[in-house]
Amino acid sequence: MIDADGSQLGILPIAKAIEAAYAKDLDLVNIAPNADPPVCKVMDYGKYRFEQAKREKEAKKNQKVVEVKEIRLGLGIDKHDFETKGKHAIRFLADGNKVKVSIRFRGREMGHPEIGLEIMERFAQFCSDSGVVEKAAKMEGRNMLMFLAPKTSK
Numbered sequence: 001m002i003d004a005d006g007s008q009l010g011i012l013p014i015a016k017a018i019e020a021a022y023a024k025d026l027d028l029v030n031i032a033p034n035a036d037p038p039v040c041k042v043m044d045y046g047k048y049r050f051e052q053a054k055r056e057k058e059a060k061k062n063q064k065v066v067e068v069k070e071i072r073l074g075l076g077i078d079k080h081d082f083e084t085k086g087k088h089a090i091r092f093l094a095d096g097n098k099v100k101v102s103i104r105f106r107g108r109e110m111g112h113p114e115i116g117l118e119i120m121e122r123f124a125q126f127c128s129d130s131g132v133v134e135k136a137a138k139m140e141g142r143n144m145l146m147f148l149a150p151k152t153s154k
C-alpha cells in the first residue's frame with residue numbers, strides 16, 4: 001500500500017487498507033492489480049480523474065489532424081487549369097494536409113496511361129517546393145492515383 005504522500009506503508013490486509021483510507025477521507029485505488037501482492041494507493045480519485053481529463057484535453061488541443069484533400073486532373077488538362085490546381089495543392093500542403101491527386105481515364109483514354117503518368121510527374125514537379133511524393137502514381141482500375149505529403153520543416 002502506498003500513502004497519499006507517496007510513502008510506502010507495506011503489505012496490509014484489505015480491511016485495514018480501506019480503514020486507513022477512510023480515516024484520511026480519501027479513496028483506496030488499486031493501481032497494479034496483476035502485481036503480487038496487488039499495489040493500492042490512497043488518493044482522492046475524483047481529483048485524479050479530473051486532472052487526467054485535463055491532461056488529455058490539453059494533449060488533444062495541441063495535436064494537428066491531417067486531412068487528405070483531393071485534386072482531380074484530366075488527360076486533356078490545359079496549362080492554366082493545371083497551374084490553378086497546382087496552386088490549390090500547394091496551399092493544401094502549406095496548411096499541413098496531404099494531397100491525393102487522381103486522374104480518371106474514360107473510354108479510349110484507358111489505352112494511354114503513359115500520358116497520365118507524364119501529367120502526374122509534371123504535377124509532382126510543380127509541387128516539389130512544398131511537398132514530396134508519398135506514394136508514386138499508380139493505376140487502380142480506371143483511376144491513376146498519387147499521394148503528396150507536406151515537406152517536413154527542420
